[in-house]
Amino acid sequence: MKRKILAVVTSVWVIFGLALVCRVGFALREQKQIPRQALKTVPFLYEPGNIAFSIVTGHGFASPFHTPTGPTAWEAPIYPLMIAGFFRVFGIYTIGAFAAAVVCNILFSSAVCVPIFFAARRVAGPAVGAGAAWLWAVFPNGVIIPFTWVWDTSLSALLGATILWATMELGARGRSAGLGGWEAYGLLWGFTLMVNPSFLLVMVCLFVWLIWGSLRERASRAKAHNQELGIKSELKLRPSSKPLLAGPVLAAGVAILSCVPWTVRNWVELKSFVPLRSNLGLELWLGNNEGFKDQWPGWLHPIDNTTERKRYAEVGEIAYMREKRSEAIEFIKTHPAWEVKWFFRRAITVWAGSGTWLRDFRDATRPLVRVALVTNVLATIGTIAGLLILFWRRNEWAVLVAVFVLVYPLPYYLTRPLLRYRHPVDSMVMLLCALAIAGLVRGLHAKENDAAAEVLLR
Numbered sequence: 001m002k003r004k005i006l007a008v009v010t011s012v013w014v015i016f017g018l019a020l021v022c023r024v025g026f027a028l029r030e031q032k033q034i035p036r037q038a039l040k041t042v043p044f045l046y047e048p049g050n051i052a053f054s055i056v057t058g059h060g061f062a063s064p065f066h067t068p069t070g071p072t073a074w075e076a077p078i079y080p081l082m083i084a085g086f087f088r089v090f091g092i093y094t095i096g097a098f099a100a101a102v103v104c105n106i107l108f109s110s111a112v113c114v115p116i117f118f119a120a121r122r123v124a125g126p127a128v129g130a131g132a133a134w135l136w137a138v139f140p141n142g143v144i145i146p147f148t149w150v151w152d153t154s155l156s157a158l159l160g161a162t163i164l165w166a167t168m169e170l171g172a173r174g175r176s177a178g179l180g181g182w183e184a185y186g187l188l189w190g191f192t193l194m195v196n197p198s199f200l201l202v203m204v205c206l207f208v209w210l211i212w213g214s215l216r217e218r219a220s221r222a223k224a225h226n227q228e229l230g231i232k233s234e235l236k237l238r239p240s241s242k243p244l245l246a247g248p249v250l251a252a253g254v255a256i257l258s259c260v261p262w263t264v265r266n267w268v269e270l271k272s273f274v275p276l277r278s279n280l281g282l283e284l285w286l287g288n289n290e291g292f293k294d295q296w297p298g299w300l301h302p303i304d305n306t307t308e309r310k311r312y313a314e315v316g317e318i319a320y321m322r323e324k325r326s327e328a329i330e331f332i333k334t335h336p337a338w339e340v341k342w343f344f345r346r347a348i349t350v351w352a353g354s355g356t357w358l359r360d361f362r363d364a365t366r367p368l369v370r371v372a373l374v375t376n377v378l379a380t381i382g383t384i385a386g387l388l389i390l391f392w393r394r395n396e397w398a399v400l401v402a403v404f405v406l407v408y409p410l411p412y413y414l415t416r417p418l419l420r421y422r423h424p425v426d427s428m429v430m431l432l433c434a435l436a437i438a439g440l441v442r443g444l445h446a447k448e449n450d451a452a453a454e455v456l457l458r
Helices: 002-009 012-032 036-044 047-056 078-090 095-111 113-124 126-138 140-148 153-195 197-229 242-270 280-286 306-315 317-334 336-352 357-363 367-392 398-407 410-414 419-457
Strands: none
Touching (some): 012 113, 012 126, 036 095, 047 078, 078 095, 078 153, 113 153, 113 419, 126 140, 126 419, 153 242, 197 242, 197 419, 317 336, 336 367, 336 419, 357 367, 398 419
């Protein structure tokens, strides 16, 4: 009986089912409290929905603010094209289109349980694998975001977890992965960058990690080969590293080539070199200007600010972004103390869910908001503890997992922080929390055993 219960509890498909139920239940509950007319339009009145509207109405990948402003590279192409597909099938600004977007987001979010289950199992065993998946299934961020944001956030979370798992598999297999596996890995990265270019820094770090692993494998093979032959140190053989490096180099090449059509399109349409996305200048300015007080000044964003939107339309996207980048850099240069202070405040906001946590917790009108704020603080503590455990044990995957949670959020410490920006790596946060919980349980059991032994000795 215990085995059957354990098999159910540790089944990734059971956990996936729970995640699905949680997200569907939340969506059904929320949609009853929101007027249907609002559900038809409001979720689509952000950049992805506006670009999708432009596509469906025959104006191409353009106009991120619902007013004709010409071609754009504000967003990477995949998700706006997906929304455009929903518009074509179910109609523009319809309940059907909204339902399709939410259903896809829910499926993406629920599916994260699968790769994070197997990735966490490789890191620390079946118990931690199941624990990480269970935590993801009930994590408030994961339950809330698929319904709240018609954006690429949930898809990015699935891609992030899948990349972690795929990287571990390739790192473990090394040469035996075959070039086909590396090609698939490169395609996965290319697709991911076309969904969420914010993964670029992570991609660079992961390829460095893979290349370093290949070089270590080469050194290990050379050492074993030399020991087998009994050759003296001054005559050691050094087998070529080219075959071992072929896989990572091939994958990187495929990933880059996957992005080339989009880059070429941007060059043709925008008359500028925009490899992935164009809006960095504005993002930098929104987090570094006189209007930034205790939270990012959303009223300055062109989607809400008529003056900024007019300026964007007058000078064009590229010139506007250059202006904002110059203004932001000048502000940073002239306010160094401010910048240091807000670098850490923005980091706190990303991880705690708010830069004014106590005030927001006190003023929250819904219990769910308070639950989300508390669980994000607890998740942050678990992340720190999990990282410490990984490095203390010298786990072979410590650096790989750390890259996601330490590198991915870095741009948001410099620009503007929103909790959903961290969501693509929240599954790694759950992995580390599961590891921390397992360590805590193991420590408590060890204390109990020590106490029992002491009693027996008496």
